[in-house]
Every structure is written in structure tokens, then in C-alpha cells.
Amino acid sequence: MARLLLDAAFDRPAQRSAALDRATGSEIWEAGRLHRVTPAIARAVRGWDELPDGWAPALRSARERQLLRHLQALEDLKGIGAALDRAGIAWAAVKGATLASVVWPHADMREYFDLDLLVQPAAFRDAVRIVEDVGGRLLDRNWPALRSSRRGELAMVGRHGTHVDVHWHLAVAPSVRRAFPLDVDAMLARRRRRELSGISVPMLDAEDQALHVAVHAAQAGANRLMWLADAYYVTADVAWDELARRSRAARASVPVALVLDRAYRVAGHDGVGCEELAGVASNAWGRLARSRDARHPFPGLPGDARLGGGVYAAARPSAAVSAGQLAAKHVQARLIGWRHRAGRDAVRPLQEDVPDVAAREAYFATAVSGGRR
Known part of the structure; x- marks a missing residue:
């Protein structure tokens, strides 16, 4: 299997x-x-x-549902994108829809459920209003919790029912933004328009897309085959030296190198084809990741207790800091497990309707400043 x-x-x-x-x-x-x-x-x-x-019904259903979600997402993307363009807001489609349509060999291979849009931080408030103006609505409405969390995105629903995450930063959590200072404005300045199922859509350039995919996969544990295939396919056309340079600038060389190393090994190669990143993947933390993969070959299957990707999620510039992150993530995982068993994660506090004008203004002020406030 x-x-x-x-x-x-x-x-x-x-x-x-x-x-x-x-x-x-x-x-x-x-x-x-x-x-x-x-x-x-x-x-x-x-x-x-x-x-x-029993295979045919299950596989046919999965494929048809993904194609339906894809068409639905394209309709929402078409309306929202056109409105953002008319307003002169710099934006780019990222993750699911773009990867499935442009990066993967065929649009009916990769599952995704959300439409992710990155917008210029200074125009974030206007972008949210525009999504609402074209028929979208906010899901995240707990403004005190949003102000406290300083999340880099707001969850919305598009006119056609697609779950739309509007990002003012690619790193949702403040701790990740501090660890990996991605320059969103520079990324948006480098974006390129591509044809996505007949729609002209701005996307991150090849190197920024690869950087984002690898950092995102690492933070998620790099333990789903979809994320590793993303990383493999997205690097097909990158300039490796430039990707390595941008990874250094974002202090993300270690997670990028480890994710790409795992992706290329899983795809059947010896490792990533970039001397600098291959060297980073051979450091102490990279050797730990490889040794764990040797003991527990990827991909894991349902019910496998060793599916966790803490080594990848904890990857930081030094082994000592990575070890501290790994310990913290272990505690966090145990807390999440406890909440799940207690039934407490059934409640989504950010989606509770808690009006608070001051908290809303403070959250948008944080977003518009790019997290500096």
C-alpha cells in the first residue's frame, strides 16, 4: 500500500x-x-x-469530489481575484489551487480543500472588505482571540462556498514569523501571472513558491506525501542558488533542506540536487531525520503511531535550538491529544461571534503593519 x-x-x-x-x-x-x-x-x-x-466506488468518489471542489474554488478565485485587481491590491494565490493546477502533473491528482490568498499586508483590511463585497463572509469573528493570537490569516467563505483563507503573512503563527522572517512585500513584488485552468492568476515566483512550500511542510511535520510531492514538483524549475540564498535570508535553510532532502529521497533520488542545501541536510539535525526515516520508512499508513513529524517541525538554524523546539512540540502534541480525547477541540473559538470594535481595530492594525505592532 x-x-x-x-x-x-x-x-x-x-x-x-x-x-x-x-x-x-x-x-x-x-x-x-x-x-x-x-x-x-x-x-x-x-x-x-x-x-x-470496493476500490472503484471509493476512488471515483474521491476524484469527483476533488474536481468539484476545484471547479468551485476556481469560481471563487475568479470573482475575488478580479475584485482585488480592480482595487489595485497586490495579491497572489498560494498552496492548494495553484499547486494542483500548475505544479503537479495533473489537476486531478492533489486533494485540497481551501483557497489560500496572500495579500499585501498594508491592504489587508481592504482585501477582507472586498471579499465580503463579492459575496464572501467571515468565519473568524472572535476579535479578542484574533487580537491575542495575531494570526497571519482570516478564515472566510467565498460566494460559491469555498473555504477562503486570506493571508497577510504566509506564516500564520507569530512564533513562526519570528523564526522565519519571510519578506511578504518582496515576494509579492516578484510574483508572476500564470494561467490556472483558463484564469490569469498572480502566483509567487518559482523560488518563493518553493521556499514557502518547504517551510509550510516542515511546520506541518512533513509527514504527508502530498506535502513532499509539493516540494518535489515545485522545485522542477527553480534556480537552486537563488532558492538557497532566499532560504538563508529567511533563516530557513535547515527546514527547507530537510524537507527537500526527504522529498527527493521519497521520490527515489539520493537527495536534493543543490550542493548548499544538500550540505545543510547533512548536518546533525539532518542526520537525525535521515536515521529516523531509515528506521521507519516513509510513507506511514493509517494507525501508525510513528507518523509524527516533530523532527521536521522543530528544525531551526542550530541543533540546540532544534532540540528545544522538539521538546516543546512534544509537550504541545500531548496537550492536543488530551484536548481531543476530552472533546474540547470540537469547539473552534476563533469562529465564535465575539464583537469587539477595539479588538478588531487592534488586529487589523497588526496585520496592516505586517506584524510589527
């Missing part, structure tokens, strides 16, 4: 075996859902004469 996931994610015809034929449709669906590549599995097995019992 792990080999099937790899074949699917990297656009290879899947190898069939008697052991794999014994897997149920629900088992295949769960494994694909864990790594967000179930639609890609449907492509990978197209050459099989017939599918094992």
Missing part, C-alpha cells in the same frame, strides 16, 4: 500485487486521505484490467 501511494503521488503506473488486491476500498481510501493523494491513486491504477472489489 505504501508503494501504491508513492506511485500515485509521483505519477507512476501502480504496481499490482496479490497482497495489495486484498486491501479493501475503505483501506485504500483511508490511506489516500491520510496523505491527500486519493485522486492520484485513481490515475495510477487506470491501466489495471479491473480493480479489486
